[in-house]
Amino acid sequence: MRKFFHQLNGDGRRIARKWRWASVGFYGSILAGMILYAALHWNPEVNYASADPVPHAKVASSSRH
Numbered sequence: 001m002r003k004f005f006h007q008l009n010g011d012g013r014r015i016a017r018k019w020r021w022a023s024v025g026f027y028g029s030i031l032a033g034m035i036l037y038a039a040l041h042w043n044p045e046v047n048y049a050s051a052d053p054v055p056h057a058k059v060a061s062s063s064r065h
Helices: 010-040
Strands: none
Touching: none
16 A cells, blocks of 8 residues: 555654665666766767767878879
8 A cells, every 4th residue: 555755653764765865866877867868969060079980191292193
């Protein structure tokens, strides 16, 4: 049977508080990740951590015939 917070005894309240903070932390981190993702992708002109995975070799053209 489900009980409200005020109906719990001391040990039950302690456990309920721990679970409340654990769930707030879990869902808060998901929300913070979504906000950070949206903030980084808001403006497509902002380049962050962009690098070529493979360096390109420069081809030197010779003008000798």
